[in-house]
Every structure is written in C-alpha cells, then in structure tokens.
Amino acid sequence: MASKIPRVVFKNGASIPMLGLGTWNSPPGQVAQAVKNAIEVGYRYIDCAHIYENEHEVGEGIAAKITHGNVKRDELFITSKLWNTYHQPDKVLGALLVTLRNLRLEYLDLYLIHWPMAYREGDDLFPLRPDGKRVHFSDVDYIDTWGAMERLVEAGLVRNIGLSNFNSRQVQRVLDVAIISPATNQIECHPYLHQAELTEFCHGKRIIVTAYSPLGSPARPSAKQTDPILMEDPVVQKLALKHAKSAAQVLIRYQIQLGHVVIPKSVNRGRIVSNADVFEFSLDADDMQQLAGLERGGRTCPESFSFGHPHHPFEGELRKARR
Numbered sequence: 001m002a003s004k005i006p007r008v009v010f011k012n013g014a015s016i017p018m019l020g021l022g023t024w025n026s027p028p029g030q031v032a033q034a035v036k037n038a039i040e041v042g043y044r045y046i047d048c049a050h051i052y053e054n055e056h057e058v059g060e061g062i063a064a065k066i067t068h069g070n071v072k073r074d075e076l077f078i079t080s081k082l083w084n085t086y087h088q089p090d091k092v093l094g095a096l097l098v099t100l101r102n103l104r105l106e107y108l109d110l111y112l113i114h115w116p117m118a119y120r121e122g123d124d125l126f127p128l129r130p131d132g133k134r135v136h137f138s139d140v141d142y143i144d145t146w147g148a149m150e151r152l153v154e155a156g157l158v159r160n161i162g163l164s165n166f167n168s169r170q171v172q173r174v175l176d177v178a179i180i181s182p183a184t185n186q187i188e189c190h191p192y193l194h195q196a197e198l199t200e201f202c203h204g205k206r207i208i209v210t211a212y213s214p215l216g217s218p219a220r221p222s223a224k225q226t227d228p229i230l231m232e233d234p235v236v237q238k239l240a241l242k243h244a245k246s247a248a249q250v251l252i253r254y255q256i257q258l259g260h261v262v263i264p265k266s267v268n269r270g271r272i273v274s275n276a277d278v279f280e281f282s283l284d285a286d287d288m289q290q291l292a293g294l295e296r297g298g299r300t301c302p303e304s305f306s307f308g309h310p311h312h313p314f315e316g317e318l319r320k321a322r323r
C-alpha cells in the first residue's frame with residue numbers, strides 16, 4: 001500500500017516522511033504489534049533508539065511486514081540513536097552494529113547522536129555515581145563522535161546522520177568541522193515548549209527540525225512538575241472542537257504546519273490510525289497564533305541525571321526557569 005504521508009527533503013537531497021511512529025516506552029509485548037499496525041496504515045518512519053531497550057521487538061515488527069510483502073525495505077525510513085555511553089569514536093561502529101542486529105537491518109536511514117553529553121563507557125547505560133542521582137561523565141567531545149558518525153555513512157551503514165537535543169551553539173560547533181552536515185536536530189517541541197530560537201537557527205542552516213514529545217508526553221510529569229497536561233489545555237481543546245479533530249491531531253498538525261517532522265508515540269491501534277489522519281485539515285493563521293501563545297518553557301525531557309555535565313544543552317535555561 002502506498003503511503004499518504006508527505007516527505008520533506010534534507011539539504012543533501014534525501015527525504016524523510018513528515019510523520020513517524022515514536023517507540024520510547026512502547027512496552028515489550030506491544031511494540032512489535034504497534035510497528036506492524038503503523039506500517040499497515042501507512043507510516044513509513046519508525047523512530048527508535050538503543051536506550052529504549054526495545055529495538056529487538058521493533059525489528060521483529062519491521063521484519064514481519066517486509067517478509068509478508070506489505071512493504072519493501074527501501075520504502076521504510078528507520079532512525080536510531082547512538083547512546084551517550086558510546087560516544088568514544090572507536091565505540092560508535094560497534095554500537096551501530098548492535099542496533100542493526102536488533103532491528104534486523106543492513107543499514108539505517110538516519111542515525112542520530114542522542115545527546116551531546118558523553119557518559120562513562122561500559123555496559124551500564126546509566127553509570128550512576130554513588131549518590132545515585134547523577135551519571136559518571138566521560139570527557140569525549142561530540143565533535144569527535146561526529147567524525148565517527150561520518151565514517152558510518154562512508155561505509156554505507158547509514159544513509160543520513162544527525163543530532164538530537166543539541167543547542168544552537170553545539171550545532172554550530174558540529175557544522176564548523178562537518179564534512180557531512182547534520183540532516184536534522186531532533187528536539188522536544190510542542191506548544192508548551194516551542195524552542196523558537198533553536199528552530200529558526202536550524203532552519204537557517206537547512207537542518208530539518210524533528211519534533212519529539214509533540215503531545216507533551218502526557219504519561220510523564222514536566223520538568224517543572226507544575227505544567228498542566230498539554231492535551232487538556234483549553235486552547236487545544238477548543239481548536240479540536242472547532243475542527244472536529246482530537247487534541248492529538250491538532251498538536252500533530254501544528255508541528256507539520258511549522259515545517260517540522262513529527263513523531264508521536266502510541267501502542268494503541270486506534271490512536272496510531274488517528275494520529276496519522278492529519279493531512280486533510282489545516283489550522284488557520286489565528287489557530288496557529290493561539291497555539292504559539294501557549295509557550296511556558298514546559299520541558300518534559302530534561303535529562304537531569306546529567307546536570308553538571310559541561311555539554312548539557314539546556315541545564316542553564318532550566319535552572320533560570322526554576323528561580
């Protein structure tokens with residue numbers, strides 16, 4: 001079945017579907033089926049990561065759909081992310097090979113550096129200090145990691161490479177040394193956290209913004225603990241009523257109209273279907289403005305285990321907001 005999901009073009013001419021399926025917190029026993037459901041209804045982009053510890057099952061879902069002839073490998077767009085304990089340049093290839101084995105793939109369409117901070121290398125994905133609150137840092141610079149990512153493209157193991165959770169200064173440092181420019185910066189993005197300056201910066205450099213937690217990640221508290229649930233916000237609810245759509249559809253459509261790629265997560269078939277049914281209505285200029293007015297610095301993914309790390313991308317901003 002052909003997919004109705006439009007694609008956007010990276011600076012290098014490759015393209016990515018504007019909507020993909022998130023898989024963080026998609027539990028074992030459910031995620032393979034979620035991936036199969038998503039592919040059946042036209043999703044082609046699946047967003048994965050080693051740290052989600054479910055790539056093995058995601059791979060099962062992908063393999064089943066390819067084997068049954070529902071989709072061809074080259075119609076899919078599979079993204080994964082290099083975890084923080086594998087930033088040392090000589091660890092990057094090994095980390096990718098584990099991901100490829102788990103996903104049962106020969107190549108990835110996109111591989112991202114998940115965070116700019118490196119953690120102490122080893123088998124423990126969160127190597128905690130004795131206080132149990134913060135991780136052991138490693139002093140690898142993400143610039144050196146980027147060089148190793150470029151070599152994966154040269155080796156034909158990944159088609160595109162990019163960043164995730166990098167601030168604009170960090171993106172610029174990568175651009176300053178890059179032979180291959182980052183295709184995307186995957187960042188938290190929704191009406192409570194627009195990241196307006198960072199998205200403008202990325203667009204200026206022809207780096208596509210991928211919006212994660214576009215529904216405000218309702219199952220988790222925000223970093224400030226005091227933000228309301230985005231999908232229950234009266235403005236979002238009013239616009240849902242106006243367009244006879246769900247709150248989730250309004251929020252997903254909003255990211256698309258901002259020109260972002262968007263990756264809502266669900267393991268529920270009905271929601272997987274409805275979250276992709278966002279290409280036959282539009283928000284008008286007034287709707288867009290109302291959603292833009294909801295900004296409140298409502299970050300849900302602060303990676304607070306690594307506060308104090310010299311490469312933490314937004315610790316300063318969070319501390320200022322808490323004062």
Ligand SMILES: NC(=O)C1=CN([C@@H]2O[C@H](COP(=O)(O)OP(=O)(O)OC[C@H]3O[C@@H](n4cnc5c(N)ncnc54)[C@H](OP(=O)(O)O)[C@@H]3O)[C@@H](O)[C@H]2O)C=CC1
Pocket residue numbers: 021022023024025047048114164165186187211212213214215216217218219246248249263264265266267268271274275301
């Ligand atoms: N690069 C990074 O650092 C990060 C990347 N990500 C990526 O982005 C993806 C999405 O972000 P995530 O934080 O998961 O949060 P989302 O904003 O996508 O919200 C997901 C939650 O919303 C629920 N949900 C989904 N659709 C609907 C709907 N139509 N109505 C009501 N509830 C709904 C889901 O439950 P249910 O499954 O039961 O439907 C789940 O609890 C992640 O899964 C991951 O792939 C996320 C965080 C960080």
Ligand SMILES: O=C1CO[C@H](CO)[C@@H](O)[C@@H]1O
Pocket residue numbers: 024049051052301303
């Ligand atoms: O994508 C993400 C979700 O899980 C991770 C760790 O638990 C986060 O660090 C990350 O940003």
